[in-house]
Amino acid sequence: MTTYTLIYNPQAGRKGGTAVAQHIGSRIQAAGSTAILVPTKAPGDATALAYHAQSDVVVAIGGDGTINQVAAGLIKRRQPPHLGIIPQGTVNNLARVLRIPLMPDLALLNLLEGTPSPLDIGIVNDHVMISTLTLGVLANAAVSVSQEDKQRFGPLVYLTRGLRSLSGKQHWPLKLTSAQQTWQQETSFLLVTMTNSVGGFRNFLPQAKPDDGLLHVFVAPRPTLGRVLLMIPYFLTGNFAKLPGMTYFATDRLTVESPTAKLSSRIDGDPSVDLPLKLQVITGKVQVVTKPADPVGHLGVASQRQA
Numbered sequence: 001m002t003t004y005t006l007i008y009n010p011q012a013g014r015k016g017g018t019a020v021a022q023h024i025g026s027r028i029q030a031a032g033s034t035a036i037l038v039p040t041k042a043p044g045d046a047t048a049l050a051y052h053a054q055s056d057v058v059v060a061i062g063g064d065g066t067i068n069q070v071a072a073g074l075i076k077r078r079q080p081p082h083l084g085i086i087p088q089g090t091v092n093n094l095a096r097v098l099r100i101p102l103m104p105d106l107a108l109l110n111l112l113e114g115t116p117s118p119l120d121i122g123i124v125n126d127h128v129m130i131s132t133l134t135l136g137v138l139a140n141a142a143v144s145v146s147q148e149d150k151q152r153f154g155p156l157v158y159l160t161r162g163l164r165s166l167s168g169k170q171h172w173p174l175k176l177t178s179a180q181q182t183w184q185q186e187t188s189f190l191l192v193t194m195t196n197s198v199g200g201f202r203n204f205l206p207q208a209k210p211d212d213g214l215l216h217v218f219v220a221p222r223p224t225l226g227r228v229l230l231m232i233p234y235f236l237t238g239n240f241a242k243l244p245g246m247t248y249f250a251t252d253r254l255t256v257e258s259p260t261a262k263l264s265s266r267i268d269g270d271p272s273v274d275l276p277l278k279l280q281v282i283t284g285k286v287q288v289v290t291k292p293a294d295p296v297g298h299l300g301v302a303s304q305r306q307a
């Protein structure tokens with residue numbers, strides 16, 4: 001009999017986490033398994049809850065911020081329980097990447113019938129990253145996006161705020177060092193993604209996989225009007241790496257420094273981490289329960305898959 005700890009964030013998304021956790025808990029019990037419900041009481045406490053959870057599967061009920069913190073608790077354990085996800089966030093970027101249904105009952109089926117598969121976990125200094133790191137104008141744009149903005153306008157709000165920030169034409173000197181090479185240039189932003197999707201746009205980088213062991217790194221050139229205008233079409237069509245002046249590479253480790261500026265990054269849209277940054281990937285340690293070959297698909301994603 002599989003045991004589940006349901007760590008739910010009552011504040012995520014449209015604040016339906018409590019009702020969803022109770023519903024999922026009773027469905028799991030009805031199926032003959034055990035479910036322990038644990039609410040988060042403050043930002044960040046899902047990490048300790050996941051670290052101490054005693055069950056076969058620790059389920060994050062929330063968005064990317066909640067999953068990030070649950071993953072941070074699991075990665076510290078010698079033999080972590082499996083990670084489960086019931087999406088209850090606003091954007092739910094990682095759930096979309098993993099094709100986990102957004103509707104709770106379908107997500108539960110996915111959890112009960114799925115199998116564990118490896119999920120890369122990025123480590124940035126002493127923080128965990130499951131989706132995206134931004135620095136420069138994109139990080140500044142993310143700061144200006146409130147929970148209400150995300151709910152009202154959806155992921156598009158990141159694009160419009162990003163464009164607005166880019167039109168300010170700010171740029172900073174950045175030095176990046178991977179195992180192979182060193183880059184030093186003026187940049188308007190750095191974007192690092194662990195997966196094919198950024199901000200819920202799953203066509204962002206089709207070749208990136210959540211278990212490829214790689215950080216996918218974009219270093220944007222200094223903004224010009226022409227580049228800014230091209231940015232959204234290149235972003236939406238999976239061609240961001242081909243934007244004139246863009247540097248793209250994939251690596252399993254990276255250091256990020258700025259010789260002159262004091263800069264902060266944002267990870268999975270949440271905390272700020274100051275430079276210098278040291279990034280690496282832990283692959284194979286955390287296993288997430290998914291059903292990748294689900295022939296039914298899930299609402300909100302099935303139509304894109306057929307397209």
Ligand SMILES: Nc1ncnc2c1ncn2[C@@H]1O[C@H](COP(=O)(O)OP(=O)(O)OP(=O)(O)O)[C@@H](O)[C@H]1O
Nearest residue numbers: 012013040041043062063064065066089090091092
């Ligand atoms: N009990 C709580 N009270 C207040 N904030 C909380 C609580 N528990 C968690 N949080 C914070 O809520 C924030 C948002 O959570 P989360 O990212 O899961 O939802 P979201 O922002 O709606 O989803 P997404 O990131 O997918 O758009 C996180 O920063 C988390 O630390």
